[in-house]
Amino acid sequence: MNYADIAQSWYPLATSQSLKPGTSVQVEAFGRRLVLFRTRQRQLGLMQRNCVHMGGDLSQGAVTDTGIRCPIHSWEFSTTGQITGNARSDTGKAKSPCQTAIVCQEANGVIHGYFGDSPAFDLPTAPTPVLTSSVYTSDVPMRYDIPTIFGFDTEHFETVHKRGVDSLTVYQNHKVHLGARVHASVNGRRFGDRIMRALGMRSIELDTDFWAANILFGQHRQTNTFVFISGMPVSEHLTRVYASVMQERPSGGVVKQLIGRLRFAMARPVIRAFISQDENALSGVRFDPESPYILYDSAIYQWLDHYKTLPRLSDWRAEEK
Ligand code: FES
Ligand SMILES: [Fe+2]
Structure with a gap:
């Protein structure tokens, strides 16, 4: 796979739950062999998997209170790749070697690494x-940027999701961000659609914020329900999708809290069903942004113009390992 044209961004590597303190996992990302770990003091580290000294596999070493220790000669590295213990410097040649580290961040139950220059956004x-x-994770046969492209395709709301778009306003507040506020009516005949209408939700108001080309943060404004989706390219036409749902923590008396918890329990399957409509429809899509046949709404043009300006991994001057 040629990674050069991929947008610089945070890319999801593991779920928070899968990485307990004091453990590490092997990660392959954009042709790099990496190790992701969580120290016993809970800081995250992401770095080149093979030790800068003589190539030991750090994922076979021990994760310590504040770093990771190489299994071969016990050099210990902090989460930023600095040597913190046991480095022999008596030859004078290897005084301050440093393991190449990549910034990582945890949000919404998912751990991401920033592939690119210094992070352009949180x-x-x-x-x-x-x-x-x-x-919720799944491997979908599509390019990693397909969900963001189709996020601005109003016609698919109608055909795939059975939502009539009443209005869509595109807004931008950052060079790698484009968002849209959508008002849509719930038209479908699916069970979930009927339930929504029965509950009086005949129209929905949605804010969808797209960051770089692989991150979506949506807010259903009436219920204050948030959805976070990020995608990791596994290969050119295969993407590992990570999705989580958030809702305001209920407060107040026992009954209020119980209703809040129940509402939250209902939100995940509804959103998951919505996402799987996209997964089914977008599986196998081959999209050509230069095609002369992209004829319909202006929102998708705004996205494509914006998309062309995103910094790419080819502009990233990081040392290749
Ligand atoms: S190979 Fe890692 S400390 Fe020597
Ligand atoms: Fe969709």
């Missing part, structure tokens, strides 16, 4: 204390 999160669902 991962989006909900503004209030929230309940976070378990993370």
